[in-house]
Amino acid sequence: MSDGRRADARRNYARILSVAEEEVAAHGSGASLEQIARTANVGSATVRRHFPTRRALLEAVSANRIAALCARAAELTGEDDSRKALLTWLDEVVTYCVSARGLAAALAYDGPLEHENSCSVAIEEAGNPLVRRAARDGVVSPDVTVADLITLIVGIVLATEHYPDPAAQADRLFRLAIAGLSPRP
Numbered sequence: 001m002s003d004g005r006r007a008d009a010r011r012n013y014a015r016i017l018s019v020a021e022e023e024v025a026a027h028g029s030g031a032s033l034e035q036i037a038r039t040a041n042v043g044s045a046t047v048r049r050h051f052p053t054r055r056a057l058l059e060a061v062s063a064n065r066i067a068a069l070c071a072r073a074a075e076l077t078g079e080d081d082s083r084k085a086l087l088t089w090l091d092e093v094v095t096y097c098v099s100a101r102g103l104a105a106a107l108a109y110d111g112p113l114e115h116e117n118s119c120s121v122a123i124e125e126a127g128n129p130l131v132r133r134a135a136r137d138g139v140v141s142p143d144v145t146v147a148d149l150i151t152l153i154v155g156i157v158l159a160t161e162h163y164p165d166p167a168a169q170a171d172r173l174f175r176l177a178i179a180g181l182s183p184r185p
Contacts, residue, residue, distance in 0.1 A: 005154075009050075011047035012040070012042050012046055012050065013050050013172035015038060015041070015042070016037075016038045016040045016042060016046070016047055016050055016051070017060055018040075019036050019039045019040040020036050020057055020060070020061050021061050022053075023035060023036050023039070023040075024058065024061050024101055025100075025101055025102075026101075027101070028102055028105070028161065029054070029058055029101070029102040029105030029106070031102070031158055033048075033054070033057070035059075038181050047097075047143075054089040055106065055117065058102050058103075058105055058106035058119075059106050059117070059118050059119050060106075061102055061106070062100065062102065062103045062106040062119055063118075063119075065096050065100050065103055066103075066106075066118075066119050066122050066123060067122075068096075069089075069092065069093055069096060069123060070122050070123065070125070070171065071125065072089060072092055073089050073126035073127050073129070073130055074087055074126065076130060077129045077130060079134070082130070082133040082134040082136075082137045083109050083134055083137070083139035083140070085130055085132045085133075085134075086127075086130045086131060086133075086139075086140065087178065089127065089130055090149060090153065090174070091171075091174070093123070093150070093153055094153050094156065094157065094170055094171065095167070095171075097153060097154070097157040097170075098157055098160075098161075098167045098170045099165050099167070102159070103156070104153070104154045104157040104158050104161075105154075106119045107119050107120055107123060107150055107154050108154045108158070108180060109151075120147070120150065123146065123150055124145075124146045124147055124150070127146035127149070127150075128146055130146075131144060131145065131146050131149070152177055153174070156170050156173045156174055156177070157170050159173070160173065
């Protein structure tokens, strides 16, 4: 099935995306676009034609992980305990963001965008039923949004990515944010 692009353009896109996935995994969201072009055996203009912005590249690299998180949110929506379902999903978002370098940057809000952030939109749509249900059940404040929670997670993941054990530190800070600052009586 053709997507309207020439066969060589489709091959270049696939090769660039494959190389970009490896580079982002190794170097995070700051992976060199020039290195991606060299490794993919294409010019930097070809990379920019397929991915006009770094965000577009990060979104493409993160698409499969985002789809998995969205599917997981849908699975959890039917769980009896709405707080547990929401926290399970958020925990999985943290885990994915820590393990998939570049995913937190793909979800981060960084001001006006030339195009809509498809990663954030998909995550927000997937998480909305979980948050609404938790708010309806009184286990989450009614003014909390998925965007708020993702911003919190992105901040935690980006702040801990250079720790010796970023997963453990991100998990610790996420648990702290969930529990709050005050000790329980």
